[in-house]
Amino acid sequence: xxxxxxxxxxxxxxxxxxxxxxxxxxxxxxxxxxxxxxxxxxxxxxxxxxxxxxxxxxxxxxxxxxxxxxxxxxxxxxxxxxxxxxxxxxxxxxxxxxxxxxxxxxxxxxxxxxxxxxxxxxxxxxxxxxxxxxxxxxxxxxxxxxxxxxxxxxxxxxxxxxxxxxxxxxxxxxxxxxxxxxxxxxxxxxxxxxxxxxxxxxxxxxxxxxxxxxxxxxxxxxxxxxxxxxxxxxxxxxxxxxxxxxxxxxxxxxxxxxxxxxxxxxxxxxxxxxxxxxxxxxxxxxxxxxxxxxxxxxxxxxxx
Numbered sequence: 669x670x671x672x673x674x675x676x677x678x679x680x681x682x683x684x685x686x687x688x689x690x691x692x693x694x695x696x697x698x699x700x701x702x703x704x705x706x707x708x709x710x711x712x713x714x715x716x717x718x719x720x721x722x723x724x725x726x727x728x729x730x731x732x733x734x735x736x737x738x739x740x741x742x743x744x745x746x747x748x749x750x751x752x753x754x755x756x757x758x759x760x761x762x763x764x765x766x767x768x769x770x771x772x773x774x775x776x777x778x779x780x781x782x783x784x785x786x787x788x789x790x791x792x793x794x795x796x797x798x799x800x801x802x803x804x805x806x807x808x809x810x811x812x813x814x815x816x817x818x819x820x821x822x823x824x825x826x827x828x829x830x831x832x833x834x835x836x837x838x839x840x841x842x843x844x845x846x847x848x849x850x851x852x853x854x855x856x857x858x859x860x861x862x863x864x865x866x867x868x869x870x871x872x873x874x875x876x877x878x879x880x881x882x883x884x885x886x887x888x889x890x891x892x893x894x895x896x897x898x899x900x901x902x903x904x905x906x907x908x909x910x911x912x913x914x915x916x917x918x919x920x921x922x923x924x925x926x927x928x929x930x931x932x933x934x935x936x937x938x939x940x941x942x943x944x945x946x947x948x949x950x951x952x953x954x955x956x957x958x959x960x961x962x963x964x965x966x967x968x969x970x971x972x
Contacts, residue, residue, distance in 0.1 A: 670874055670881060672698040672898045676859060678884035679705055679734040686723055687917035693729060695895030701731045705761045708737030708746035725754035736761035738774040744792035757800040758793055762786060765838045777838035780809050783819055787826045794827035804832040810839035817852055824855040832882050835862035851877030867897060889937025908969020911938045912962060924958045
Protein backbone atom coordinates (compact mmCIF):
# COMPACT_ATOMS: atom_id res chain seq x y z
CA UNK A 669 0.00 0.00 0.00
CA UNK A 670 1.16 3.53 -0.71
CA UNK A 671 2.59 5.59 2.14
CA UNK A 672 0.37 8.38 3.42
CA UNK A 673 2.26 11.08 1.54
CA UNK A 674 1.68 9.15 -1.71
CA UNK A 675 -2.08 9.55 -1.33
CA UNK A 676 -3.40 12.89 -2.59
CA UNK A 677 -6.73 14.68 -2.38
CA UNK A 678 -7.82 16.04 -5.75
CA UNK A 679 -8.52 19.68 -6.57
CA UNK A 680 -12.32 19.83 -6.87
CA UNK A 681 -13.80 23.17 -7.96
CA UNK A 682 -16.24 24.54 -5.42
CA UNK A 683 -15.44 21.76 -2.94
CA UNK A 684 -11.83 21.52 -1.75
CA UNK A 685 -11.76 24.99 -0.23
CA UNK A 686 -9.97 25.82 3.01
CA UNK A 687 -12.86 24.70 5.29
CA UNK A 688 -13.09 21.30 3.57
CA UNK A 689 -9.31 20.88 3.65
CA UNK A 690 -9.39 21.45 7.42
CA UNK A 691 -11.94 18.66 7.77
CA UNK A 692 -9.86 16.36 5.56
CA UNK A 693 -6.72 17.15 7.53
CA UNK A 694 -8.42 16.16 10.75
CA UNK A 695 -8.83 12.62 9.45
CA UNK A 696 -5.58 12.37 7.48
CA UNK A 697 -2.76 14.41 9.03
CA UNK A 698 -0.07 13.41 6.53
CA UNK A 699 -1.97 13.17 3.25
CA UNK A 700 -0.96 15.42 0.34
CA UNK A 701 -3.70 17.90 -0.61
CA UNK A 702 -4.33 20.12 -3.61
CA UNK A 703 -6.40 23.30 -3.49
CA UNK A 704 -9.24 24.24 -5.80
CA UNK A 705 -7.84 25.62 -9.04
CA UNK A 706 -7.11 29.34 -8.89
CA UNK A 707 -7.07 31.65 -11.92
CA UNK A 708 -3.70 33.31 -12.43
CA UNK A 709 -5.53 36.49 -13.50
CA UNK A 710 -7.69 36.53 -10.37
CA UNK A 711 -4.76 35.75 -8.09
CA UNK A 712 -2.30 38.27 -9.50
CA UNK A 713 -5.06 40.88 -9.57
CA UNK A 714 -6.06 39.92 -6.01
CA UNK A 715 -9.73 40.04 -6.98
CA UNK A 716 -11.63 40.61 -3.76
CA UNK A 717 -14.67 38.57 -4.79
CA UNK A 718 -12.57 35.37 -4.67
CA UNK A 719 -11.65 34.67 -1.05
CA UNK A 720 -9.20 31.86 -1.88
CA UNK A 721 -6.91 34.47 -3.46
CA UNK A 722 -6.02 35.44 0.11
CA UNK A 723 -5.53 31.99 1.65
CA UNK A 724 -2.47 31.31 3.74
CA UNK A 725 -1.24 27.71 3.72
CA UNK A 726 1.35 27.84 6.52
CA UNK A 727 -0.85 25.85 8.91
CA UNK A 728 -2.18 23.37 6.34
CA UNK A 729 0.61 20.83 6.18
CA UNK A 730 1.55 19.33 2.82
CA UNK A 731 -0.65 21.38 0.49
CA UNK A 732 -0.08 22.13 -3.18
CA UNK A 733 -1.82 25.09 -4.75
CA UNK A 734 -3.27 24.59 -8.24
CA UNK A 735 -3.33 27.42 -10.78
CA UNK A 736 -4.70 27.68 -14.29
CA UNK A 737 -4.21 30.11 -17.12
CA UNK A 738 -2.62 30.61 -20.52
CA UNK A 739 -0.53 33.73 -19.84
CA UNK A 740 3.07 32.57 -19.35
CA UNK A 741 4.20 35.58 -17.32
CA UNK A 742 1.11 35.72 -15.09
CA UNK A 743 1.37 32.00 -14.33
CA UNK A 744 4.87 32.57 -13.01
CA UNK A 745 3.72 35.52 -10.93
CA UNK A 746 0.83 33.48 -9.54
CA UNK A 747 3.17 30.63 -8.62
CA UNK A 748 5.40 33.05 -6.67
CA UNK A 749 2.39 34.48 -4.79
CA UNK A 750 1.29 30.99 -3.75
CA UNK A 751 4.79 30.02 -2.68
CA UNK A 752 4.95 33.13 -0.50
CA UNK A 753 1.55 32.21 0.97
CA UNK A 754 2.94 28.88 2.19
CA UNK A 755 2.08 26.38 -0.56
CA UNK A 756 4.43 23.40 -0.52
CA UNK A 757 4.29 22.92 -4.28
CA UNK A 758 2.59 24.43 -7.33
CA UNK A 759 0.28 22.32 -9.50
CA UNK A 760 -0.63 23.50 -13.00
CA UNK A 761 -4.06 22.52 -14.29
CA UNK A 762 -3.76 21.00 -17.76
CA UNK A 763 -6.88 18.87 -17.68
CA UNK A 764 -9.98 20.90 -16.78
CA UNK A 765 -12.51 20.16 -19.56
CA UNK A 766 -15.14 22.85 -18.90
CA UNK A 767 -15.55 25.23 -21.86
CA UNK A 768 -14.86 28.47 -19.98
CA UNK A 769 -11.41 27.12 -19.06
CA UNK A 770 -10.48 24.68 -21.83
CA UNK A 771 -11.72 26.61 -24.86
CA UNK A 772 -12.61 30.22 -24.10
CA UNK A 773 -9.62 30.80 -21.79
CA UNK A 774 -7.20 28.56 -23.70
CA UNK A 775 -6.12 26.98 -20.42
CA UNK A 776 -6.74 23.72 -18.57
CA UNK A 777 -7.24 20.86 -21.02
CA UNK A 778 -6.46 23.16 -23.97
CA UNK A 779 -2.79 22.85 -23.05
CA UNK A 780 -2.98 19.22 -24.13
CA UNK A 781 -3.40 20.64 -27.64
CA UNK A 782 -0.59 23.16 -27.33
CA UNK A 783 2.41 21.40 -25.83
CA UNK A 784 4.76 24.27 -26.69
CA UNK A 785 2.69 26.71 -24.63
CA UNK A 786 2.40 24.13 -21.84
CA UNK A 787 6.18 23.85 -21.73
CA UNK A 788 6.65 27.62 -21.53
CA UNK A 789 4.13 27.89 -18.71
CA UNK A 790 5.87 25.17 -16.72
CA UNK A 791 9.26 26.81 -17.25
CA UNK A 792 7.88 30.16 -16.12
CA UNK A 793 6.52 28.63 -12.89
CA UNK A 794 9.68 26.61 -12.21
CA UNK A 795 11.87 29.71 -12.60
CA UNK A 796 9.59 31.77 -10.35
CA UNK A 797 9.66 29.49 -7.29
CA UNK A 798 11.96 27.35 -5.17
CA UNK A 799 9.32 24.68 -4.49
CA UNK A 800 8.35 21.75 -6.75
CA UNK A 801 6.03 22.28 -9.72
CA UNK A 802 3.70 19.55 -11.01
CA UNK A 803 1.01 19.22 -13.66
CA UNK A 804 -2.40 17.54 -13.64
CA UNK A 805 -3.67 16.37 -17.01
CA UNK A 806 -5.83 13.80 -18.78
CA UNK A 807 -5.20 11.01 -21.28
CA UNK A 808 -5.62 13.45 -24.14
CA UNK A 809 -8.01 15.79 -25.90
CA UNK A 810 -10.15 12.95 -27.28
CA UNK A 811 -9.90 9.27 -28.24
CA UNK A 812 -7.93 10.12 -31.37
CA UNK A 813 -5.38 12.19 -29.45
CA UNK A 814 -4.28 10.29 -26.34
CA UNK A 815 -0.86 11.90 -26.20
CA UNK A 816 -0.50 12.52 -22.48
CA UNK A 817 2.87 10.78 -22.40
CA UNK A 818 4.28 13.39 -24.80
CA UNK A 819 2.99 16.15 -22.52
CA UNK A 820 4.56 14.51 -19.48
CA UNK A 821 7.94 14.29 -21.24
CA UNK A 822 7.72 17.99 -22.11
CA UNK A 823 6.78 18.72 -18.50
CA UNK A 824 9.85 16.86 -17.30
CA UNK A 825 12.12 18.71 -19.74
CA UNK A 826 10.58 21.98 -18.57
CA UNK A 827 11.37 21.27 -14.92
CA UNK A 828 8.22 19.67 -13.52
CA UNK A 829 8.83 17.31 -10.60
CA UNK A 830 5.85 15.00 -11.09
CA UNK A 831 2.52 14.68 -12.91
CA UNK A 832 -0.99 13.45 -12.20
CA UNK A 833 -3.01 11.78 -14.94
CA UNK A 834 -6.80 11.42 -14.88
CA UNK A 835 -8.05 8.35 -16.70
CA UNK A 836 -10.44 10.15 -19.06
CA UNK A 837 -10.03 12.33 -22.13
CA UNK A 838 -11.17 15.95 -22.28
CA UNK A 839 -14.01 14.87 -24.57
CA UNK A 840 -15.33 12.46 -21.92
CA UNK A 841 -15.67 15.17 -19.31
CA UNK A 842 -16.70 13.31 -16.18
CA UNK A 843 -18.81 10.65 -17.94
CA UNK A 844 -18.03 7.01 -18.48
CA UNK A 845 -15.41 5.12 -16.55
CA UNK A 846 -11.88 6.33 -15.92
CA UNK A 847 -9.50 3.85 -17.51
CA UNK A 848 -5.81 4.20 -16.76
CA UNK A 849 -3.22 2.28 -18.77
CA UNK A 850 -0.35 0.52 -17.00
CA UNK A 851 2.18 3.20 -16.09
CA UNK A 852 4.65 3.65 -18.97
CA UNK A 853 8.33 4.41 -18.54
CA UNK A 854 8.41 8.17 -18.02
CA UNK A 855 11.08 10.47 -16.57
CA UNK A 856 9.06 11.78 -13.59
CA UNK A 857 6.71 10.13 -11.05
CA UNK A 858 3.07 9.74 -12.13
CA UNK A 859 0.09 9.95 -9.75
CA UNK A 860 -3.04 8.04 -10.79
CA UNK A 861 -6.44 9.76 -10.65
CA UNK A 862 -10.01 8.92 -11.64
CA UNK A 863 -12.68 6.72 -10.01
CA UNK A 864 -10.43 5.61 -7.15
CA UNK A 865 -12.98 4.90 -4.46
CA UNK A 866 -11.67 1.96 -2.42
CA UNK A 867 -8.48 0.52 -0.98
CA UNK A 868 -8.68 -2.11 -3.74
CA UNK A 869 -8.68 0.65 -6.38
CA UNK A 870 -5.58 2.19 -4.84
CA UNK A 871 -3.80 -1.14 -4.63
CA UNK A 872 -4.69 -1.77 -8.28
CA UNK A 873 -3.01 1.38 -9.56
CA UNK A 874 -0.01 0.72 -7.34
CA UNK A 875 0.37 -2.70 -8.97
CA UNK A 876 0.11 -0.97 -12.36
CA UNK A 877 3.27 0.91 -11.49
CA UNK A 878 1.93 4.34 -10.48
CA UNK A 879 3.78 6.33 -7.86
CA UNK A 880 0.74 7.53 -5.93
CA UNK A 881 -3.05 7.85 -5.98
CA UNK A 882 -5.23 10.96 -6.05
CA UNK A 883 -8.74 10.66 -4.59
CA UNK A 884 -11.52 12.90 -5.87
CA UNK A 885 -15.27 12.37 -5.70
CA UNK A 886 -14.94 9.53 -3.17
CA UNK A 887 -14.37 12.27 -0.56
CA UNK A 888 -17.81 13.85 -1.03
CA UNK A 889 -19.88 13.38 2.08
CA UNK A 890 -17.22 11.17 3.62
CA UNK A 891 -14.02 13.15 4.19
CA UNK A 892 -12.85 10.45 6.59
CA UNK A 893 -12.38 8.06 3.64
CA UNK A 894 -8.91 9.52 3.09
CA UNK A 895 -8.01 8.58 6.65
CA UNK A 896 -9.43 5.11 6.09
CA UNK A 897 -7.21 4.69 3.04
CA UNK A 898 -4.20 5.85 5.07
CA UNK A 899 -5.12 3.72 8.08
CA UNK A 900 -5.35 6.73 10.38
CA UNK A 901 -9.07 6.65 11.24
CA UNK A 902 -12.43 4.98 10.78
CA UNK A 903 -15.85 6.40 9.94
CA UNK A 904 -17.02 8.58 12.85
CA UNK A 905 -19.88 7.30 14.96
CA UNK A 906 -21.98 10.40 14.34
CA UNK A 907 -21.57 12.01 10.92
CA UNK A 908 -23.69 14.94 12.09
CA UNK A 909 -20.85 16.17 14.29
CA UNK A 910 -18.56 16.29 11.26
CA UNK A 911 -21.23 18.12 9.24
CA UNK A 912 -21.68 20.69 12.01
CA UNK A 913 -17.94 21.29 12.29
CA UNK A 914 -17.71 21.68 8.52
CA UNK A 915 -20.59 24.18 8.53
CA UNK A 916 -18.97 26.22 11.31
CA UNK A 917 -15.74 26.43 9.33
CA UNK A 918 -17.62 27.59 6.25
CA UNK A 919 -19.54 30.22 8.21
CA UNK A 920 -16.27 31.56 9.59
CA UNK A 921 -14.61 31.58 6.17
CA UNK A 922 -17.41 32.84 3.89
CA UNK A 923 -19.92 34.48 6.22
CA UNK A 924 -23.52 33.35 6.68
CA UNK A 925 -24.98 34.76 3.47
CA UNK A 926 -22.63 32.79 1.23
CA UNK A 927 -21.91 29.79 3.44
CA UNK A 928 -25.47 28.56 4.01
CA UNK A 929 -26.39 28.00 0.34
CA UNK A 930 -22.89 26.69 -0.39
CA UNK A 931 -23.18 24.09 2.35
CA UNK A 932 -26.39 22.59 0.97
CA UNK A 933 -24.52 20.30 -1.41
CA UNK A 934 -22.33 19.08 1.44
CA UNK A 935 -25.39 18.39 3.57
CA UNK A 936 -26.82 16.31 0.73
CA UNK A 937 -23.58 14.33 0.39
CA UNK A 938 -23.25 13.73 4.13
CA UNK A 939 -26.83 12.41 4.29
CA UNK A 940 -26.68 10.24 1.15
CA UNK A 941 -28.04 6.74 1.69
CA UNK A 942 -29.54 7.46 5.09
CA UNK A 943 -33.24 7.00 5.92
CA UNK A 944 -35.33 10.09 5.10
CA UNK A 945 -32.35 11.76 3.41
CA UNK A 946 -34.49 12.92 0.47
CA UNK A 947 -36.81 14.89 2.76
CA UNK A 948 -33.81 16.23 4.67
CA UNK A 949 -32.33 17.59 1.43
CA UNK A 950 -35.65 19.22 0.50
CA UNK A 951 -35.80 20.90 3.90
CA UNK A 952 -32.17 22.05 3.80
CA UNK A 953 -32.56 23.57 0.35
CA UNK A 954 -35.20 25.95 1.75
CA UNK A 955 -33.08 27.16 4.69
CA UNK A 956 -31.29 30.52 4.55
CA UNK A 957 -30.55 30.98 8.26
CA UNK A 958 -27.41 29.44 9.78
CA UNK A 959 -29.01 28.57 13.12
CA UNK A 960 -31.91 26.83 11.41
CA UNK A 961 -29.47 24.85 9.28
CA UNK A 962 -27.53 23.79 12.36
CA UNK A 963 -30.75 22.68 14.02
CA UNK A 964 -31.81 20.70 10.96
CA UNK A 965 -28.48 18.87 11.04
CA UNK A 966 -28.79 18.20 14.77
CA UNK A 967 -32.32 16.85 14.35
CA UNK A 968 -31.40 14.61 11.40
CA UNK A 969 -28.39 13.04 13.09
CA UNK A 970 -29.77 13.20 16.66
CA UNK A 971 -26.98 15.43 17.90
CA UNK A 972 -27.56 16.78 21.42
